Amino acid sequence: MLTTKLGRTGPTASALGLGAMGMSDGAYGFADRRESIATVHAALDAGINLIDTGDFYGMGHNELLLSEALRGRDRDSYLLSVKFGGLRGPDNSWGGFDGRPAAVRNFLAYSLTRLGTDHVDIYRPARLDPTVPIEDTIGAIAELVEAGYVRHIGLSEVDAETVRRAHAVHPIADLQIEYSLISRGVEAEILPVLRELGIGMTAYGVLSRGLISGHWRPGDGAGQGDFRSHSPRFAAGNVEDNLGLVEALREVAVAKGHSVAQVAIAWVSAQGADIVPVVGARTPERLGEALGSVDVELTADDLAEIEKAVPTGAAKGDRYPTAMMHTLGTPD
Template sequence: MQNTSLGGLEVSRIGLGVMGMSDFYTGKGESEESSVATIRHALDLGVTHLDTAEVYGGFANETLLGRALKGRRDEVVVATKFGLVSHTGRGGLDSTPANVRLAVEGSLRRLGTDHIDLYYQHRVDPDTPIEDTVGALSELVAEGKVLHIGLSEAGPATIRRAHAVHPVAAVQSEYSLWTRDPEAEVLPVLRELGIGLVPYSPLGHGFLTGNIRSLDGLDADDWRRTNPRFTGGNLERNLRIVDEVREVAAEAGASPAQVALAWLLAQGEGIAPIPGTRRAERLEENVAAVGIALTADQIGRLNSLTPASGDRHDRGGMAVVGL
């Protein structure tokens, strides 16, 4: 497995997002034993970057990851997030220093570790100055409870302000062939400051695998059933995107998912996507994307894909990105 650097933190080029094992998607919580086995198989394949958050599965996802890493904690970079759960009684987004302190202790306990390698603010809290939040994180770094700090879905100005208080190792944002938002403003700032980018949902919530052509087969509470890109006729309109990815995949002798991941890796160093899966065979497929070399023509065609129809989140979700 190849590695890359996120602001000085070495991680595998392809990571593993653990969220879907406990939350949001079809089959969540279906087999904890199978999920634990998949996580451990990821380590065997050289994956060193594992991502979770306290909010996923109502704390269950961190517990799952902690269980899977018993005896192998030193092999991996563990990333988790705070700020969507208020432990202070304030409610809503809560990145107050007091909440940061309470959140980290819970995450450490559930993960079964004495430190978190990469600790993200999950969403920017508009009611708490980012300087206060990062100041609290800096104290946790000094205490050894956190090794590196990150932001998720933050805007350029917030990233600059945070980085001025304490070095930010990584920014996590949705980035894929159908979500190119970071390219305009966020990615240039990250390049300037030496901050890494961690694309979440690099396969478009599974859409870019080519295996979702309707909502049939998705659980009734699958998050995609209410997502704008999968509803209101947008799923059908967006099929043209995955069909073009399929064409490139056929040429490259790869799967559509591998092409989507290879395109991300071709954007340069310091980019480390975290596709999620519960299945060992899909994990192996994703990891193999590091060996896919797209031609300049193929990258050009992928760069020219028609933008996706529909917002990437509902109105409430879009209101808290890019702050």
Template sequence: MKYRVLGTDGPQVSALGLGCMGMSEFYSAAPESESESLAVLHRALDLGVTLLDTADMYGKGENEKLVGRALAGGRRDQVVLATKFAISRDPETDERVVRNDPEYIRAAVDASLGRLGVDHIDLYYMHRRNPEVPVEESIGAMAELVQAGKVRFLGLSEVDAATLRAAHAVHPITALQSEYSLFTRDIEAEVLPAARELGIGIVPYSPVGRGLLTGALTTVDGLAADDFRRGNPRFADGNLEANLKLVAELRAVAEESGHTPVQLALAWLLAQGPDVVPIPGTKRVEYLEENSAAADVELDAGQLARIEAAIPAGAVAGARYAPEAARRVESR
């Protein structure tokens, strides 16, 4: 595994992290068995993956507990542990409310520390922004957590450039987590330049297009009934077929290079700059190993040009989220 420094003064992390969300929710009808998930987490550590990403809302807290169990027994010091707050879910109705108020932040961090079974969180993100709470007020409360030793570094997720600047003026922001891939390049216009100006690391989530860029997913028929991709615009009839044509072009480049489509997609992201640290998620050891090998893929200028020609910016069909989901979880 290769390593990068996250942000100007942040921690050193593996060039590829591990997104843990799918082990508990969203991509299947039921969570994976604990033994399967722990096997993936332990193998990730063995491969040198040091950035583990979770959130308090994944599995309504169960994902944090899972990660905590994986780190028990002396492995805590091997990782940079990242989690998030802000999306409050009603335990009965699952109604979601974005909360950024200081009172909630103070309660959320203590709850996450308890579920993770640790005495501090390395990287603490504000998962989504509620514009009704001044970002300066939220970051001020998060800065207090740093002073108290509960958190080492601060991060934001899915915010615009102006919010990023306002937050960074209150306390240094180490990382910005946003959706970024060959299929989703929205941040390149304004957010990415602002982050780089401020010395903030970029942590792309969904770096392989929620599975589309792997080349393995060709229909939604095999997805679980409650897999959220069934209602995602990019997987809808018409859009899916158009997007698979783009993936076919990527697969052709991959076959010539001796790599897999997912490895090229991840290598392309890594080539966007040394400040980029993608966090692909997986529930299978074999896919984890395939993903991790992308850290060793070095693309030359010709290969990068062919990849961009295969999937030009803005070519993907369909929005990132369905309208209802966008209202609930996209940045506002």
């Protein structure tokens, strides 16, 4: 497994990360506990050391699951990236985001206990709390870094100005934000700022929640509680056009001798050594396919063909429902 340093000040991470959200919460359909744990083990055995979670994934379920999966593993052999601040209700509803300094310390205390560890490698607010200056939130995490409970500070889904303000308080290791062939809003302003400041990017949604994986078919549905059941890009009238883009990409993938998912992930990797794709595999089979992306070599001609198949801005529909768009660092 290739490795890369997350920004100038961040840790050395594998060139591919594992996102654990889909293993809890039913956000993308049913997840089998044993298969989830087997997927974590397979990722570690393959050399993936970056594992991303959130304290609100399944209201703590995800952290407890990872604690079980990581038991007995050398703590220095993996990096835990933890998002915090998402407020949930007992009915799974969302209640906004809390970035108050007192809340930051509280969230971390619970995460350390659930994860069964004495430190988090990268700690990041899940979204910007509009009622709390980002300087206050980052300052609180910086105190936890000083105390040894946190190794590095990250950000998630914020705009370029917020990145600058946060970095002025404490060096930021990476920004976690959605980036894929059909979600390229980071390229205009955010990515240049990250590179100017020496901040890495961990890209989630590289397969757009399965939409551009090559496995989603016309007529496929999403169960109640599944994010895709209310995602504009999966809605009737949009999904058909979006899957047309996937079929154009499939032609490029077949010519390369790889799967659609592998080429889509490899495209993200090809945008810079400072970008680490985070894949949300829930089974060893899907993880194995994603791991194959590391071996995909895309030439300049390949990248041109991919751009022709999936032009910038070609996707139909927003990447989140309208009510959630204001929480994102970029709309595309």
